[in-house]
Amino acid sequence: MERGAVGRRSQRKQDDPDLGILAARLLFSVQKELFETLAEQGHPDLRPRHGAVLGYLDAEGTRATELSRLSGVHKQVIGNLIDELEELGYVERRPDPQDRRAKLIVPTDRGLEETVKSDAIMAAIEQRHAEALGERTYARFKRAFRNVTAQQLAHLTGEEQAGT
Amino acid sequence: MERGAVGRRSQRKQDDPDLGILAARLLFSVQKELFETLAEQGHPDLRPRHGAVLGYLDAEGTRATELSRLSGVHKQVIGNLIDELEELGYVERRPDPQDRRAKLIVPTDRGLEETVKSDAIMAAIEQRHAEALGERTYARFKRAFRNVTAQQLAHLTGEEQAGT
């Protein structure tokens, strides 16, 4: 670590990448593995951005605005993604009996199958890491990751409110 | 955790987000904070994508292909980013004395100032998390994060080679 601190900046960043770099690399590589594996398992048309819908979809249906909130993606984008996924046969729009403005986005059988598979792929990825690191170390890492992420988001939200 | 396992899928994902979700949230929120802070500190035109160049740039200059390799971004995109950053006054292209095909991307004074600031902002973000989690816990988290990310990338690369 001290050796890295005295080298060129790019070397220092390779030896001790910051949070942003680590998060970017992890996200990119996890997404690549997930969508390549899904393609092998019969879902070749899905893209990472579809995850904003499929990643949070409940079997009983989920409102588009809820998907937008959960994923952090704009509602118009969610609408576009739902259009695509409808075309691809993963979801259907159904009226929401509790609010006549709203639609429930309901998975088709194909959509349900996909969610089961993607959850299984993610679980296998995490299990692989847990085995490599040790279950307990991995569990601690995940807990810290959740904490860091939650605090990062809270800090961002807190800042914006302070500026109001 | 067991309570979460029996709820709706979206609730389970909120209670125990997977690696992909955590990485996406952390990346997005760290980038938001970094670029908003940079804007406050006199660099309002920079975007997260510029980080593929500025995030790895050495004071003595760096080749475009090296930046592409370090950042994982296509060389043509790197070329476009360099064009933009040249226009914005952050970098210059200089011939590389060691290879007449190549160019060195060299930071201007403004570019150097930005790299110093962004490194400081990232360090402050990480210090804040270390204080919240405890220095030792944070250090362990970072080490695990580096390991998980390295192994994820190695697995992806290993897969591709196995398929060759």
Added chain:
DNA sequence: TCCACTAGTCAAAGTTAGTGACTATCAAGA
């Protein structure tokens, strides 16, 4: 009842990433 807010959609514009191809240059092997 009224009105501010919300859900979802349409339309358009803006931003960013990926692919194909090319010329000059390099370096290793014959």
Added chain:
DNA sequence: TCTTGATAGTCACTAACTTTGACTAGTGGA
């Protein structure tokens, strides 16, 4: 020394993705 496959960077274009503005129908609290 010469040849050739590989590389660095750029040009040109296409594809993919995100953001902004606006609107109508519906909701719920005052």
